[in-house]
Amino acid sequence: MPHWRFSDEHEMFRKSVRRFVEKELSPFVEEWEEAGEVPEMVFRRAGENGYLGLKYPEEFGGAADYPAAAIFHEELGRCGAGGVAAALRAHAEMATPLINFLGTGEQKERYLAPAVQGQKIAAPGIADFEGGVDWGSGSGSDLGLGLDGPALLPAAVREGAHYVVNGRILAINGASCDFVVLAVKDPAAGVGNGIEKNREAGLRGISLLLVDKGTPGFAVGERRPMLGWRSSGTAELSFEDCRVPAENLLGEEKMGFQHITANRRWEWITLALGAVGGAGMALETAQKYASQRVQFGRPLTGFQATRHKLAEMAAGIEAARELAYHALDLYVNDVEGAGGFDATVVAGGMGRVDPPVPTKEAAMAKLYATEVYRWVADNAVQIHGGYGYAMEYPAQRFWRDARLGTIKEGASEFMREAIAEEILK
Amino acid sequence: MGSRFFTAEHEALRERIRGFVRAELAPHVDEWEAREQFPREIFKRMGELGLLGLRYPEEYGGQGRDYFAAVVLSEELARCGIGGLPMAVAVHAEMATPPIFQFGTEEQKQRYLAPAIRGEKVACLGITEPNAGSDVAAIQTTARSDSQPIASKDGAGWVINGRKIFITNGIQADFITLLARTESAGTDLARTDKQKSYDGLSLFLVDKGTPGFEVARKVEKVGMRSSDTAELVFEDCRVPGDALLGQQGRGFHQIMWELQGERLIAAAGAVATAGHILELTVKYVGERQRSGGRLVLSQTAAHTLAEMATRIEAARQLTYATAWKFANNLYPVKEISMAKLIAARTAFWVADRALEIHGGDGCPKGHPIERFWRDTRLNRIAGGTDEIMLEIISRELELR
Numbered sequence: 001m002p003h004w005r006f007s008d009e010h011e012m013f014r015k016s017v018r019r020f021v022e023k024e025l026s027p028f029v030e031e032w033e034e035a036g037e038v039p040e041m042v043f044r045r046a047g048e049n050g051y052l053g054l055k056y057p058e059e060f061g062g063a064a065d066y067p068a069a070a071i072f073h074e075e076l077g078r079c080g081a082g083g084v085a086a087a088l089r090a091h092a093e094m095a096t097p098l099i100n101f102l103g104t105g106e107q108k109e110r111y112l113a114p115a116v117q118g119q120k121i122a123a124p125g126i127a128d129f130e131g132g133v134d135w136g137s138g139s140g141s142d143l144g145l146g147l148d149g150p151a152l153l154p155a156a157v158r159e160g161a162h163y164v165v166n167g168r169i170l171a172i173n174g175a176s177c178d179f180v181v182l183a184v185k186d187p188a189a190g191v192g193n194g195i196e197k198n199r200e201a202g203l204r205g206i207s208l209l210l211v212d213k214g215t216p217g218f219a220v221g222e223r224r225p226m227l228g229w230r231s232s233g234t235a236e237l238s239f240e241d242c243r244v245p246a247e248n249l250l251g252e253e254k255m256g257f258q259h260i261t262a263n264r265r266w267e268w269i270t271l272a273l274g275a276v277g278g279a280g281m282a283l284e285t286a287q288k289y290a291s292q293r294v295q296f297g298r299p300l301t302g303f304q305a306t307r308h309k310l311a312e313m314a315a316g317i318e319a320a321r322e323l324a325y326h327a328l329d330l331y332v333n334d335v336e337g338a339g340g341f342d343a344t345v346v347a348g349g350m351g352r353v354d355p356p357v358p359t360k361e362a363a364m365a366k367l368y369a370t371e372v373y374r375w376v377a378d379n380a381v382q383i384h385g386g387y388g389y390a391m392e393y394p395a396q397r398f399w400r401d402a403r404l405g406t407i408k409e410g411a412s413e414f415m416r417e418a419i420a421e422e423i424l425k
Numbered sequence: 426m427g428s429r430f431f432t433a434e435h436e437a438l439r440e441r442i443r444g445f446v447r448a449e450l451a452p453h454v455d456e457w458e459a460r461e462q463f464p465r466e467i468f469k470r471m472g473e474l475g476l477l478g479l480r481y482p483e484e485y486g487g488q489g490r491d492y493f494a495a496v497v498l499s500e501e502l503a504r505c506g507i508g509g510l511p512m513a514v515a516v517h518a519e520m521a522t523p524p525i526f527q528f529g530t531e532e533q534k535q536r537y538l539a540p541a542i543r544g545e546k547v548a549c550l551g552i553t554e555p556n557a558g559s560d561v562a563a564i565q566t567t568a569r570s571d572s573q574p575i576a577s578k579d580g581a582g583w584v585i586n587g588r589k590i591f592i593t594n595g596i597q598a599d600f601i602t603l604l605a606r607t608e609s610a611g612t613d614l615a616r617t618d619k620q621k622s623y624d625g626l627s628l629f630l631v632d633k634g635t636p637g638f639e640v641a642r643k644v645e646k647v648g649m650r651s652s653d654t655a656e657l658v659f660e661d662c663r664v665p666g667d668a669l670l671g672q673q674g675r676g677f678h679q680i681m682w683e684l685q686g687e688r689l690i691a692a693a694g695a696v697a698t699a700g701h702i703l704e705l706t707v708k709y710v711g712e713r714q715r716s717g718g719r720l721v722l723s724q725t726a727a728h729t730l731a732e733m734a735t736r737i738e739a740a741r742q743l744t745y746a747t748a749w750k751f752a753n754n755l756y757p758v759k760e761i762s763m764a765k766l767i768a769a770r771t772a773f774w775v776a777d778r779a780l781e782i783h784g785g786d787g788c789p790k791g792h793p794i795e796r797f798w799r800d801t802r803l804n805r806i807a808g809g810t811d812e813i814m815l816e817i818i819s820r821e822l823e824l825r
Binding site: 420 | 722742743
């Protein structure tokens, strides 16, 4: 059925992505989950199909088409493994947008162009969801970025034509990346241990660096064993006196926090749509199982309790989808109005350390969609009964993967905090 | 707001309705709730303002606007402070009259639709019976020709017998759009011949005052009190042959068509009510939860407000996207049922949370929040219960 936000071309595009996901991703997710990462070939194929640069200008292989990128991530959510979707999303929607927004012509040539083609894999080392594990103080959900002050970030000190980086960070694609978009702190700028004023000063000291794999002192550590998102290649990256050329500074020095924040709304929207796709697949999987599984002489779908459960799941997903499309639409309007940069956020954020929370609809979409997915996935396990608990069936993976959505990039509690702030102001 | 769906003309309409609601409805709602009836002059007044025929063509006195004009009306009426009046207006303009426009003869349109649009005749819709609510095909009210006990129309007229219950506007209505059985469903009404029971229904337009058509009683309700609700009785009520609306035997299908618009406008109204409740609650905490000028809202309350806003926005966007499909004649049955389900649940949940946040302040009889809490409970029942919505969604998902 046609939708107000999408053109016929978008619907065609959706079909082609769905085919790609069904043919080139879904059959292999089991293997990649086992391996703990997505093979390079997947990035290549996605790049060849143009999926990694949809929203970028034509010179970088894109069509400046944000709705198409949103469709890509919704469909990607259906691949059956959150980790696979996460790997491509971290590359295309978390790491490379910062280069597109902030990069110099040379940086775009060196990093963005090959990343869009899938020739180079990018990792977002922006403290992501692992702040506070044992690297310092605090929890990980502060400001939606896992930044509880910069205490957790690697430190960078300028020495002549280089930044010397020391520290550790956890990143999706960390295992397989060719370069990392790395948030670093200025160790002189108020290293806070959860103390408010130090934290503020610290946030003013964050910068972004582009760091090539292979730079002396840059090592990839162990992959992080996780409940879900296992194929995401999430690994610890460590830096020991790693000398990064000064020209690899991305954007303005000490404006890293604002830079990261500028992309946050887009991160939330694509995460929300990935959850919608994942939830849709969990529903279809449960529906298929319920129609085949016979108990008490009839398929489970012969029971009203099961049918209504499935119907509720479908309704929740549909609401999440429309809310996410709405947030997408607002975002696209703002970005197009600002000539390709999310100026709403940046303008509000430039002068302050704590930028005002960007339009609440993106936060709502992220909150609602990830919570719906968590609930849908849990119902899917329930409908599968004992097989829902067995590793040989896919239901458990939806359940494990969905669990991260309500935590990552701002826990649900953070989202509610942010939304409350906007509606009460 | 949803600027993608609303033009400058819609916004101008919104302003106009908002002014009307503020000046002519809101000041009186307490009184109407207490009397359990709002005056029928309101229909007349709304007719004068062109609000009862927003999306009907001009030849019947309508405004010839699109579906989103109707959405604007339901959104703005929700701000009057009570649920009953907006529901009564929706029953009149979006439930009882659309079948006349869709299936009626020119004469029926002139006789019923045009005066309804002017607010001169009040309409009600008769589906539910004491023994048939969700199960529409089980209705027992009969309409038979004078000569043959149960047979097709003979041109001479119809004799109607039966009871209708929970009929909104039933007390003050001038006519009813009535669903009755024109063909026997067989001796076993309990589904031995399901298809036949669907096919044996027809719609009629029956004037109040026709001998044999009586108001049996006014039904007192938990909420929606400003809207009158009646039980109606038909005892050998004779109506002419041209009282039949649309095709004989197609009543079930016609009503299923009608219910789509009914549920969608109900969803829009529920979302708008929820939004209004949230607004009142934000205002309340802004005024009351202060200490030395600073908001001292607990985190729990703040997060509740955020959750309310989020669920309302999700319900709203689902409703808008569905309304867009409906307006483009895509007949989105599944989405309408989803929107109705989610909007109704959201409205009641929001009212409940709002009452929690208001605490004792929201409990005195007649306080807008306690009233909304009672009123919104009906959203989950009227126009098809939550459970029926889930049944329809299940069917659309091809679960069986």
